[in-house]
Amino acid sequence: xxxxxxxxxxxxxxxxxxxxxxxxxxxxxxxxxxxxxxxxxxxxxxxxxxxxxxxxxxxxxxxxxxxxxxxxxxxxxxxxxxxxxxxxxxxxxxxxxxxxxxxxxxxxxxxxxxxxxxxxxxxxxxxxxxxxxxxxxxxxxxxxxxxxxxxxxxxxxxxxxxxxxxxxxxxxxxxxxxxxxxxxxxxxxxxxxxxxxxxxxxxxxxxxxxxxxxxxxxxxxxxxxxxxxxxxxxxxxxxxxxxxxxxxxxxxxxxxxxxxxxxxxxxxxxxxxxxxxxxxxxxxxxxxx
Numbered sequence: 001x002x003x004x005x006x007x008x009x010x011x012x013x014x015x016x017x018x019x020x021x022x023x024x025x026x027x028x029x030x031x032x033x034x035x036x037x038x039x040x041x042x043x044x045x046x047x048x049x050x051x052x053x054x055x056x057x058x059x060x061x062x063x064x065x066x067x068x069x070x071x072x073x074x075x076x077x078x079x080x081x082x083x084x085x086x087x088x089x090x091x092x093x094x095x096x097x098x099x100x101x102x103x104x105x106x107x108x109x110x111x112x113x114x115x116x117x118x119x120x121x122x123x124x125x126x127x128x129x130x131x132x133x134x135x136x137x138x139x140x141x142x143x144x145x146x147x148x149x150x151x152x153x154x155x156x157x158x159x160x161x162x163x164x165x166x167x168x169x170x171x172x173x174x175x176x177x178x179x180x181x182x183x184x185x186x187x188x189x190x191x192x193x194x195x196x197x198x199x200x201x202x203x204x205x206x207x208x209x210x211x212x213x214x215x216x217x218x219x220x221x222x223x224x225x226x227x228x229x230x231x232x233x234x235x236x237x238x239x240x241x242x243x244x245x246x247x248x249x250x251x252x253x254x255x256x257x258x259x260x261x262x263x264x265x266x267x268x269x270x271x272x273x274x275x276x277x278x279x280x281x282x283x284x285x286x287x288x289x
Contacts, residue, residue: 004135005254006247011139012208013246014146017239018201019223020230021150022194027232029170029190032086032093034077036101037198038220043104044070044199045206045215046112049119059122063203067196073104074195078188101220108213116215121207142204143243149200150239166190198223225269230279237281245269 019041023033034040047069051062081096123137157163169176169186177183201223202216209215222245230241245265252264272280 001254005250007135007139009247009250010243011142011246012205012250013243014143015201015205015219015242016223016226016245017242018146018149018197018204019219020227020238020242021153021235022197023224023227024232024235024238025197026187026190026194029166030082030086030187032082033097033224034074034082034191034194035094035097035220035224036077036081036104037194037223038216038218039101039104040070040073040195040198040216041202041205041219042108042213042216043073043195044202045119045211046108046202046213047199048203049117049206049211050112053117053119066203067199070195070199071192074192075188076100077195078191082191083184083187105213105217112213114213116210116212119206119211138204138207145200145204146239149197150235222265225266228279229269229272231281232279234279234281237279241280 019037022037022040027033044066048059048062048066051057051065052059057065077097077100081100082093085092085096121136121138123141128135128137128140157167165176165181166186166189168179169181169183170190173183176186198216198220201219205219206215209219223242226242226245227238229245230238232238245268248268249261249265253261256264
């Protein structure tokens with residue numbers, strides 16, 4: 001039983017980590033964050049469901065098209081809800097990104113409907129017997145995909161020209177501009193990438209959580225908590241924090257009941273930030289005067 005709870009926790013924790021990495025990426029490049037990440041999770045799941053189930057398109061076509069739409073959504077958020085305010089030093093992007101998420105959620109309710117819809121798993125629905133307990137294939141796939149994406153991003157950012165330019169823009173935007181790097185383009189790319197990561201998370205979690213217009217709200221909130229716990233300056237810290245958060249939730253729900261899931265989860269957030277205000281793996285940021 002314990003092993004099953006841990007495996008389930010790793011799966012959901014990997015989803016939190018994927019969404020939370022979107023917060024980290026935009027923060028590192030632009031010092032801003034997309035608080036409509038939950039809507040991006042929902043958008044990925046709803047669009048993929050519509051293409052795959054409603055219109056009957058193969059998942060190999062529905063999935064990449066859904067992620068393209070998520071990327072476009074991220075570009076729209078950056079251009080309309082973040083850039084006009086960030087360039088003036090205003091923090092209004094906090095509210096505008098939340099507003100975009102609310103608009104997206106309500107538009108989805110009008111077009112997709114309010115009802116919760118079951119999304120059949122893309123994989124076999126029979127559990128696999130490993131070490132004496134059953135694991136659903138999707139529970140194995142989610143962490144594998146999350147780890148693969150993390151390593152791919154790491155390789156891209158450290159071994160490709162565009163990736164190094166992106167890192168340069170995140171570490172020192174002023175110097176990057178002098179070197180001819182398109183910092184505004186890097187920020188736009190960061191927002192597109194963040195919404196794609198959220199879209200992947202939404203598609204992966206859809207067969208477990210089902211699909212609805214409001215499915216991303218709590219997931220986005222938990223992912224933000226994960227990003228804060230892990231430390232916004234540490235991508236790997238965020239990944240570890242997401243998995244720990246997922247395991248904690250799963251154990252609480254398994255041994256104490258589902259109603260304790262959120263109580264224990266957010267209590268751990270308060271405890272972690274009380275002990276480590278900059279996150280478990282975050283560093284103190286010095287500000288130059």
